[in-house]
Amino acid sequence: MKVVVLAGGVGGAKLADGIARTLPSEDVTIIVNTGDDFEHLGLTICPDLDTVMYRLAGVANDETGWGRAGESWRTIGEVAALGGPDWFKLGDLDLATHLTRTHLLGEGESLTAVTHHLCQKLGIQVSVLPMSNQPAPTKIQSGETLYDFQTWFVQEKWQPPVTQVVLPEDVRATRSVIRAFETADLVLIAPSNPFVSIDPILNVYPITALLEDLPKAVIAVSPIVGGQAVKGPAAKMMQELGLPHTSRTVAEYYGERIDGFVYDVQDAGSCDDLGVETCCLNTMMHNQADRLRLAQEILAFARDMLEH
């Protein structure tokens, strides 16, 4: 079974890791949101790609979910002392990723090629693809203010209420991304924020059309558990956008784009009559055993769907 995972940051990285440790590496492609990439201190920073890579490489920081294990903060501490901006916490090890990426992009390599290079150096065997080689910045409209994504997300700690998520026009998928959809049996939408992690991927032309036409099954995993986001602003955004902050809302939001929906046992029964196959699982991933178990259970659900 060839699987494509659409992933944003922390939750997406965890499920991607479970899938990567369950299936043969040649059968797994992780397509990652780059809508929250930005230029900062001269560097090209790709937070979701990094979170996915660090998790898959086994060097992720388990406490924060982002950044690297055993991280230190000497450089960013000195940036603060020199009156530079330190609101985006760049660790000393993490910085090496941004410096190397920025260097390779400056040499004319594509983001896809640079990501491949970094994955090889980090010992990652599954395929990790940015959704596009083009910049595709997500912006957040809050009342009169249009925020750059990281300004809203990190600097403002996602507190300004979201009026609208503004996605760019005319972003195109890479050939590698299109090829991954063409050969996929299953597309898994990871338990990432639907509005700022998954929608930016679906917004890339022609991913929505490919999703509709090609894979035998599309299954989304709810990032909402017991009415709360496991991490990040998903539930808060739903409220601000006038939606109930429930798993059911997530399933309805994806609508006809999905064939199956996985949601947490805490919400058992709430998604029964949606017209898609549903599967109620313990979706919390506290450690690697959880990630493996959830991946295996989701793949069992998928196999069942594909066989019937």
Add this chain to the structure above:
Amino acid sequence: MKVVVLAGGVGGAKLADGIARTLPSEDVTIIVNTGDDFEHLGLTICPDLDTVMYRLAGVANDETGWGRAGESWRTIGEVAALGGPDWFKLGDLDLATHLTRTHLLGEGESLTAVTHHLCQKLGIQVSVLPMSNQPAPTKIQSGETLYDFQTWFVQEKWQPPVTQVVLPEDVRATRSVIRAFETADLVLIAPSNPFVSIDPILNVYPITALLEDLPKAVIAVSPIVGGQAVKGPAAKMMQELGLPHTSRTVAEYYGERIDGFVYDVQDAGSCDDLGVETCCLNTMMHNQADRLRLAQEILAFARDMLEH
């Protein structure tokens, strides 16, 4: 006595420090070579400015002469692990300078304003000025190959023989640099490499004309001691350019641009009949006491010249 010091890297920084600790800070301006600045890993790096700033701030690495004391190398080690270029040794503390500078330049500030900002944060009270706000890259012709300066200097360890130093055209001094010359009683050419540290400054329009017209005295300090460069490629370059590698050659090279010449006691007597005032001193600066002593002795020589 208002003093302008023209400085390159290590030797220039040391003499600048001695002068800065001897005179009232409002009387001292250090004009620094930016010909070896370069873009690397996405960052704007100004090696001579940094060497001067770190020395004046008392945070310089005394062993290497460049970089910061108490430096660590976590990020650049990881860059190497990720297959990025690590030939330019960027320490964790040093990186903070490049990140902050690159950020501020990206905000539209001039290199002069950014340098002023960094100096303030580092507690430096004398004025430190880049020779220009424009990029002014020095290049090294070696036979058929034209090297970027840092490629030749650091990556190739200044081994490819120098056929010619190639300086850019149409680089203009800043208003702050011009004002410093206008009010200077004395211009001191630090014991820096004449070809790749001082010539790039003299090449900036209209610095050579200002030097000729304005200050009451121009004194150069020889970077050659006993036929060797105290540090770096000056002596090797002289050989390759067909010049005797002596202090006398340095004085002759500056020619009519200088009124006085300071050279080392090891070379006593070798520069007597040059038609400029000369002063034979112990020019080696192993520590702060040496820097202070040499600065005081040079200033005494200058005062003597100015009074007669």
